[in-house]
Amino acid sequence: MNQVAQQPETLQRQNQTLRADAPSTAAPTLSVKGLTISYQAKRGAVQAVRNVSFEVQRGEALALIGESGSGKTTMGLGMVRLLPSTATVSQGQMLYQRQLDGQDTNRVDVLQLKGRDLRQFRWKECAMVFQAALNAFNPVLRISDQFGDTARAHSYLQGKDLAERARQLFELVRLDPERVWRSYPHELSGGMRQRVLIALGLLLEPQLLILDEPTTALDILTQRNIMDVLKELRQRLDFSLLFISHDLSLAAELADRVATMYAGKLVEISDVYTTFKNPVHPYTIGLINAVPTLTAHRDHVASIPGSPPDLIDLPRGCKFHPRCPLATERCREEEPELVPSTDDTHWVACWNWEIARSQLSAGQKGTSA
Ligand SMILES: Nc1ncnc2c1ncn2[C@@H]1O[C@H](COP(=O)(O)OP(=O)(O)OP(=O)(O)O)[C@@H](O)[C@H]1O
Ligand code: SF4
Numbered sequence: 594m595n596q597v598a599q600q601p602e603t604l605q606r607q608n609q610t611l612r613a614d615a616p617s618t619a620a621p622t623l624s625v626k627g628l629t630i631s632y633q634a635k636r637g638a639v640q641a642v643r644n645v646s647f648e649v650q651r652g653e654a655l656a657l658i659g660e661s662g663s664g665k666t667t668m669g670l671g672m673v674r675l676l677p678s679t680a681t682v683s684q685g686q687m688l689y690q691r692q693l694d695g696q697d698t699n700r701v702d703v704l705q706l707k708g709r710d711l712r713q714f715r716w717k718e719c720a721m722v723f724q725a726a727l728n729a730f731n732p733v734l735r736i737s738d739q740f741g742d743t744a745r746a747h748s749y750l751q752g753k754d755l756a757e758r759a760r761q762l763f764e765l766v767r768l769d770p771e772r773v774w775r776s777y778p779h780e781l782s783g784g785m786r787q788r789v790l791i792a793l794g795l796l797l798e799p800q801l802l803i804l805d806e807p808t809t810a811l812d813i814l815t816q817r818n819i820m821d822v823l824k825e826l827r828q829r830l831d832f833s834l835l836f837i838s839h840d841l842s843l844a845a846e847l848a849d850r851v852a853t854m855y856a857g858k859l860v861e862i863s864d865v866y867t868t869f870k871n872p873v874h875p876y877t878i879g880l881i882n883a884v885p886t887l888t889a890h891r892d893h894v895a896s897i898p899g900s901p902p903d904l905i906d907l908p909r910g911c912k913f914h915p916r917c918p919l920a921t922e923r924c925r926e927e928e929p930e931l932v933p934s935t936d937d938t939h940w941v942a943c944w945n946w947e948i949a950r951s952q953l954s955a956g957q958k959g960t961s962a
């Protein structure tokens with residue numbers, strides 16, 4: 594958490610501006626329903642994603658937040674069908690709304706796609722910039738060749754047309770097109786390589802871009818620069834964004850809605866203003882209270898006690914109960930499902946969210962109280 598959380602009012606104003614062009618009545622770009630993913634490990638099955646459901650609306654930025662190991666990357670990899678062979682999707686659907694020339698066509702279940710159809714989905718319809726991908730470039734290929742390979746693999750633009758498309762994207766991500774196009778990866782700084790990766794993700798004009806911790810390995814000024822680039826891209830281009838981050842302040846800055854993940858499950862989802870102003874899940878409240886601000890006294894920055902559970906041997910009931918100050922007998926026995934709370938745009942998985950709302954206000958009291 595190396596940035597200062599913004600005021601919710603500022604967020605709402607900013608994000609409403611960003612959202613202005615998004616049609617509100619359109620079908621969601623992606624509807625994830627009951628997705629369940631586990632990894633086979635020596636000790637047993639790692640339950641990385643458990644019965645997760647959510648939608649990504651047309652043109653919106655949805656942030657997926659949560660501590661390390663909560664299942665965010667697994668979720669992203671599952672969405673682009675790039676899970677390792679040790680992973681099993683045991684349940685779920687991912688309904689993707691296909692479009693042609695801006696018009697909705699058919700809906701497909703991404704989990705059922707094969708061959709050419711699956712290749713079209715990846716990159717052309719949904720692209721992912723992987724966590725820690727800064728070193729993923731082929732070191733002996735110039736950036737132009739790496740763009741060429743991607744374009745060729747998907748029968749996209751070639752030659753001058755491709756160079757022109759790349760030039761436009763490089764300008765959008767604030768890179769010098771002439772220099773970058775001819776460069777080898779090692780000739781670019783980390784921030785430049787991250788911007789090239791974002792441009793590469795957008796090359797085939799996907800409807801949905803997944804960015805997994807795109808700023809984590811970067812210094813604070815470079816991080817700031819990437820965030821500005823992303824905000825500008827969202828204003829200039831029409832795509833939906835799943836922004837995976839453990840950094841709440843970055844999520845607050847970019848997202849329209851925020852989904853909180855804990856031990857493989859979504860525990861709260863709402864618009865960004867509500868997430869930061871009126872969160873109702875004790876875990877989200879704990880995460881917000883753990884963000885340092887410039888003005889808060891040090892004593893008001895409270896970490897969440899304990900650590901996330903072992904995903905091979907999950908506790909019974911609510912998986913947060915060993916760390917939750919509001920845990921009751923019911924919490925220890927029964928796991929709550931994600932249901933609407935204050936209204937049907939704000940969902941929470943907690944038996945005691947009303948008590949949490951009144952007793953654990955974000956910014957006033959830590960979960961360790
Ligand atoms: N290939 C794998 N084999 C076995 N277990 C895995 C594998 N990849 C991830 N896991 C486990 O799955 C769980 C979820 O991991 P994941 O990488 O999705 O979390 P994350 O929220 O992205 O964490 P981080 O913030 O550290 O990136 C963790 O317990 C992790 O150890
Ligand atoms: S269900 Fe119970 S243990 Fe879980 S977050 Fe809510 S109050 Fe805490």
Ligand SMILES: [Mg+2]
Pocket residue numbers: 665666667724805
């Ligand atoms: Mg991750």
